[in-house]
Amino acid sequence: MSFATVGVVVAAALAIVAVAHSVPLLVALSAGQADQALVFATTGLLTAFVAGAIGFATGGQKHRPIVAERLLALAIAWLVAPAFGAIAFVGVDPDALYADAYFDAVSALTTTGAISITTDVSLSPVVMIWRATLQWVGGLATLLMSMVVLAHLGLAGLSIRRTPIPPGNTSGPFGRYWPAILALGVSYGGITLAGVVGLLVSGFDLVSALALAFSAVATGGLMPHGGVLIAGAGYLPAIVVGFMLFAGATNNMRHAGLTRRLPGAYWNDPEFRYGVFAVVIGGAVLAALMAFVSGGGVSGGEITLGRGILWMLSLVSTSVHPVDEQGFAAIPLLVALCVVFVGGSSMSTAGGLKLMRFALLLKQGAREISRLSHPHAIVHSDFGGRAFTMPLMRGVWAMFVLLLVFAAFVCAALTADGLPFEQAVAASVGALSNAGPVLGFASGADGTAVALDTAGVYAQMPVVSKFVLCFAMVAGRLEILAFAGVIMGLVAREA
Numbered sequence: 001m002s003f004a005t006v007g008v009v010v011a012a013a014l015a016i017v018a019v020a021h022s023v024p025l026l027v028a029l030s031a032g033q034a035d036q037a038l039v040f041a042t043t044g045l046l047t048a049f050v051a052g053a054i055g056f057a058t059g060g061q062k063h064r065p066i067v068a069e070r071l072l073a074l075a076i077a078w079l080v081a082p083a084f085g086a087i088a089f090v091g092v093d094p095d096a097l098y099a100d101a102y103f104d105a106v107s108a109l110t111t112t113g114a115i116s117i118t119t120d121v122s123l124s125p126v127v128m129i130w131r132a133t134l135q136w137v138g139g140l141a142t143l144l145m146s147m148v149v150l151a152h153l154g155l156a157g158l159s160i161r162r163t164p165i166p167p168g169n170t171s172g173p174f175g176r177y178w179p180a181i182l183a184l185g186v187s188y189g190g191i192t193l194a195g196v197v198g199l200l201v202s203g204f205d206l207v208s209a210l211a212l213a214f215s216a217v218a219t220g221g222l223m224p225h226g227g228v229l230i231a232g233a234g235y236l237p238a239i240v241v242g243f244m245l246f247a248g249a250t251n252n253m254r255h256a257g258l259t260r261r262l263p264g265a266y267w268n269d270p271e272f273r274y275g276v277f278a279v280v281i282g283g284a285v286l287a288a289l290m291a292f293v294s295g296g297g298v299s300g301g302e303i304t305l306g307r308g309i310l311w312m313l314s315l316v317s318t319s320v321h322p323v324d325e326q327g328f329a330a331i332p333l334l335v336a337l338c339v340v341f342v343g344g345s346s347m348s349t350a351g352g353l354k355l356m357r358f359a360l361l362l363k364q365g366a367r368e369i370s371r372l373s374h375p376h377a378i379v380h381s382d383f384g385g386r387a388f389t390m391p392l393m394r395g396v397w398a399m400f401v402l403l404l405v406f407a408a409f410v411c412a413a414l415t416a417d418g419l420p421f422e423q424a425v426a427a428s429v430g431a432l433s434n435a436g437p438v439l440g441f442a443s444g445a446d447g448t449a450v451a452l453d454t455a456g457v458y459a460q461m462p463v464v465s466k467f468v469l470c471f472a473m474v475a476g477r478l479e480i481l482a483f484a485g486v487i488m489g490l491v492a493r494e495a
Contacts, residue, residue: 004058006073007057007058008055008073009073010073010076011054013051013141014054014081015052016141017047017051017134018045018051018084020133021044021088024036024040024127024130025040027129031125039088039092043084043091046084071149074145074149074478075483078110078474079106082102082108085108089101089117092122092126093117093127096119096122097463100116103116108131108134108138110434110473110477111135111138111142111351111477112436113222113319114430114431114436114473115131115222115436115459116459116466118455118456125207131211131215132210133214135214135215136214139188139248140185142349143252143347143348144184146346146347148180148181180256184252184256188217188256191217191247191255195240198240199212199213202233204237207224211224216245217247217349218349219248219249219317219319219348219350219351221435223321229325230323231307231310231323238306238310242313246313246317248319248344249344250272251269251271251272252349254272270359275355282312283305283312283313286311286312286327287309290304290330290331293326307323307324307326311323315340316339316342316344318343318433318434319350319437321437322437325452329451331441333425333426336441337429340435341353343433351433351476352434352435352476353400357399357400360393361397399479402480407432408428410469411424413464414427418462422442422443423450423457425442426442427469431469432475434476436458437454440452440454
């Protein structure tokens with residue numbers, strides 16, 4: 001194994017985290033919080049120094065990394081970067097444990113949205129914007145990873161979603177990817193800016209608008225000031241947040257113009273259509289379900305249909321932004337877990353199995369059923385005009401089975417560590433799908449839904465459970481098949 005590849009990737013990740021410290025630093029200075037500003041300035045410089053040292057030590061080595069080295073480098077970067085992002089949490093709040101800070105940093109960078117530090121200091125505007133900034137950075141890193149590494153590996157069906165990279169300068173560590181990286185960054189930043197402007201127009205203050213926009217476009221599930229309900233914020237903020245959640249949960253390569261982005265091209269994308277149908281039809285079902293539980297009609301309450309669509313969009317995007325209190329009591333836990341387990345589109349910031357893979361599983365099932373009645377028939381199956389092969393389907397099935405098996409192991413570990421079974425199931429699926437707030441649909445000690453108090457549940461978890469969830473969050477973000485490949489490679493090397 002070449003440490004040059006690992007060093008370059010880790011140095012790049014730490015450099016980005018170091019630059020990200022400037023956002024909460026500016027917020028702290030504008031709010032007159034000199035002590036907090038000093039913390040972020042110091043930790044940012046420390047992170048930058050370590051990134052520079054690692055980059056200087058490994059950057060000059062010439063080596064063409066193999067697939068295993070790329071995946072290992074990504075896994076290490078996802079585990080190391082939060083270690084430096086967590087320092088600021090402890091610096092701002094000395095009462096916070098570093099284990100809790102690391103959990104929160106991993107959760108933020110993987111856009112999972114789980115929080116375990118619940119002190120008053122941790123809910124301050126500066127810390128809130130730091131969480132949101134880490135989520136925004138993690139969302140962009142996810143898109144870059146999907147475009148540059150995972151799609152070109154053809155990982156579990158991603159080969160049929162591979163995006164052609166426009167040619168560019170072949171020199172440097174990223175070579176021909178620079179034009180695509182720039183286009184993706186401009187698109188991602190443009191959607192974020194549009195969200196910030198929309199929230200400012202709807203009456204949000206600047207810091208809250210930045211935090212909510214950063215989190216929504218990254219599908220991170222963070223709400224400003226400890227949990228503002230979307231439905232309670234008003235019509236315009238709900239529309240703005242819904243727009244950003246949908247943009248984050250759909251193919252961002254198309255938003256960036258790396259594939260055709262004409263209106264017709266969007267609709268011709270089967271995964272986009274599946275997302276629209278899931279949100280609209282699933283939202284109507286959730287609206288009817290919530291109305292039935294509350295004892296009213298579909299139109300009972302304030303825009304129940306609109307809230308159902310928002311809930312479905314929140315679940316499909318794996319952000320699980322809270323829409324209203326009613327949804328936590330009316331939507332069954334199993335329904336919420338199934339939706340976040342499937343997740344959003346490939347090449348998006350959403351977690352989960354992905355709509356494309358779920359559609360391939362359904363198509364493969366329909367093809368096998370058709371062969372029962374016509375064993376010798378030639379059944380043509382395709383996705384978006386591209387035929388899928390059995391080797392591709394084996395990868396998709398492997399991904400599906402691995403997710404289930406890994407979720408079972410994580411759930412067993414959490415249960416053995418003392419967590420109630422229902423909460424263990426929700427936490428394990430939420431971590432692997434990068435949808436931490438889905439824990440709110442699980443029952444608490446009093447038999448009612450945890451709802452907005454997920455931070456309290458995560459805070460009370462033992463340290464071992466938090467580290468188990470950290471590995472699950474990284475595995476879900478890296479794609480479980482790639483993560484399993486890294487583990488098997490390390491085991492084989494030791495053997």
